[in-house]
Amino acid sequence: MLFPEHVYRFMYAALQEAEKAAESDEVPIGAVVVCRNKIIGRGFNQTELLKDSTAHAEMLAITAASNHLQSRILEECDLFVTVEPCVMCSGAVLLSRINNLYFGTFEPKFGACGSLFNIVESGKYNYKPNVFSGIYSDESKLLLKNYFRKKRIPPIKKS
Numbered sequence: 335m336l337f338p339e340h341v342y343r344f345m346y347a348a349l350q351e352a353e354k355a356a357e358s359d360e361v362p363i364g365a366v367v368v369c370r371n372k373i374i375g376r377g378f379n380q381t382e383l384l385k386d387s388t389a390h391a392e393m394l395a396i397t398a399a400s401n402h403l404q405s406r407i408l409e410e411c412d413l414f415v416t417v418e419p420c421v422m423c424s425g426a427v428l429l430s431r432i433n434n435l436y437f438g439t440f441e442p443k444f445g446a447c448g449s450l451f452n453i454v455e456s457g458k459y460n461y462k463p464n465v466f467s468g469i470y471s472d473e474s475k476l477l478l479k480n481y482f483r484k485k486r487i488p489p490i491k492k493s
Contacts, residue, residue, distance in 0.1 A: 337469060341414075341436060344368050345469040348414040348438070351378040351391060352477050358383055362477040365391035365415040367399035367408065367432075374411070375399030391415060392423035396430050407431050416474040418445035418467070424453040427463055434464045438474030 344366055351364025355378035367375035377394025381387055392415050400406055412434040413427060419437065424446040427435055435454065437447065446453045447465055454463055 337436075337466070340371060341466075341469060344373070344412070344414045345416075345436060345438065347373060347376075348391075348416050349470055349473055349477070351376055351395075352416045352474070355379040355391065356477060356481055362481050363391045363415065363417045365395040365413060367395045367411050367413050369399065369403065369408070369411045374402040388422065390420065390423050392419050393426055396426050396432075400430065409433055412436065414469075416470070416477065417441050418447045418449055419454075420444040421446040421451065421453060424451075427454055428459050428461055431461055432463050434466065436466045436469055438467075438469055439471045439478075440467065 348364045352362040356362035360379040364378045375395040375398035377391040380389040409431040414436045416438040418441040
């Protein structure tokens with residue numbers, strides 16, 4: 335499926351946030367919230383840096399957008415995230431009433447938008463965002479693959 339140019343532009347911005355996470359030795363996931371074609375919230379995983387298991391890219395981007403708009407409701411906003419949101423982040427998408435959710439790659443271990451669960455499209459809530467996946471999927475997967483490969487390589491022993 336081809337998307338309009340602006341979708342790729344904003345997902346690229348999310349990828350740039352993911353690269354910041356990788357540079358900080360965090361799981362490389364990035365997110366941006368867009369309102370009226372302008373980024374109003376950015377975030378990258380900072381769980382290690384902040385010693386906070388809730389400091390996911392999506393949560394930080396949604397918080398920044400809510401602060402920007404001075405509103406907990408983001409119904410005119412879209413969220414772009416490099417990896418499928420987890421249960422917590424999917425809940426935040428529902429509670430903030432994000433209009434469109436775009437994500438890069440599926441997350442088979444924690445994903446809650448089609449992989450492990452599909453919370454946002456379950457129909458059990460009074461709100462349902464539009465969900466689109468696969469935008470820059472290969473790039474998002476590569477960031478994750480490179481990060482976890484580095485984590486698995488044993489350090490070189492000095493003689």
